[in-house]
Amino acid sequence: MGINVLGICGSPVRSGNTEAFLREGLKAAEAVGDVETRLITLAGKEVKDCLHCNWCVRKQEVGKFCVQQDDMVKIYPELVNADALLLASPVYVGRLSGYMACFTDRLRVFAFGNIYRGKLSGKVGGALAVSWGRNYGIETTLLSIVSAFLMMGVILVGPPHGYGSPFGAAGLASQHGTGRFDPQDKLGVLKDEYGLRGAQALGRRVAEIARLFKAGEAALNRIP
Template sequence: METIKVLGIHSSPVKDGNTASLTQYALQAAAVDPGVATEMIALAGLAIGDCNHCNWCMRKQTPEKLCSIEDDASEILKKIRDCDILVLATPVYFTRLSGRMACLIDRTRCFTFGRQGHTALRDKVGVAIAVGWLRNFGIESTLQSLHNAFLLHEMWTPAVHHAGVACGVGAMAGKLGDDGTFSDRKRAVMDDAWALSATTQLMKKAVETSRMLKGRQA
């Protein structure tokens, strides 16, 4: 049985914080399947420049050099190209995804217009995770931004209706205490039982979907 490669990328600046913890949980949920290999990348501290729309990728791109900009995104883009399931996880900032994640997504333009990388992400599986401090503060709009990127790359975005997962996992890291204040624990998201259950079920569905797609391509 062919190994399914799952790549999880999170854009939180907080080491071992809420977004990182839920990303790791998602990868562990996928790895329950013995045919799955996982890898996690934290964007914090990396140099990820934005796409400068130079169109170099349209004319000069090679399999080893996907983008004209030479920074930490260069190797990440190759890993994205080579994975089967891409998990993108971001904290919610001002009702949207983080700037660092937005820059990385913009750099995947090399997979839509690139001379060698054109449609390279087609028929991969995309999983979106958004971690917010409060409900009704942009979790769904953030998930939709991630899903829009998947759809533009012609990727598959599984859903699990009974788990409440229509467009990715929305998790809440803020916890209201009896005194009316919110907890600031780094891993408070792990108390969100609904999000953990949704993550487990969505990752199972993602693996099933990837295996189905691989069977179709065989």
């Protein structure tokens, strides 16, 4: 049974540490077998903040999620069609990046929309975060993503015990999170073996759980 896993990278840096970390999770998901993945980076995209205007509460139409016409127009259908979601953010000032914060705020259309309310409910989700330093806010960043998932009814999955933070995959972009780095190496997170294990374990687990739920739903639908 085929599974679609969608990864969203909330870093303004294209092909940077957060994107590389997310790709490790997506590759591990693909390795489960019969899993199709897609990565969308928010870098260079226009994703405005939610206006909290309640347009979506009253005026949604099929194919029209939000009154704002920006790059979320193309991202919304991808979210609806995915079986599982991996959201990744760098740690900025102990929290989400502005890019990821705007993105998660715009998911409000799935919480309160008159047509698309509940369309993320029942999907499987995992959180990833990349920090320059150890204890710089990586778990508060993960918890922000976790909170967004819970608000949308997404089934939360974390890495197995012993693979990093219980709230999601946690990567360090400097050497052991100390701030030391090789100026010639722009992807220091790929040297964080422990963090990579967490990203890979999370990707696998998200794909496996999504398949179980999809197969279970199909079986229930066959019951007369």
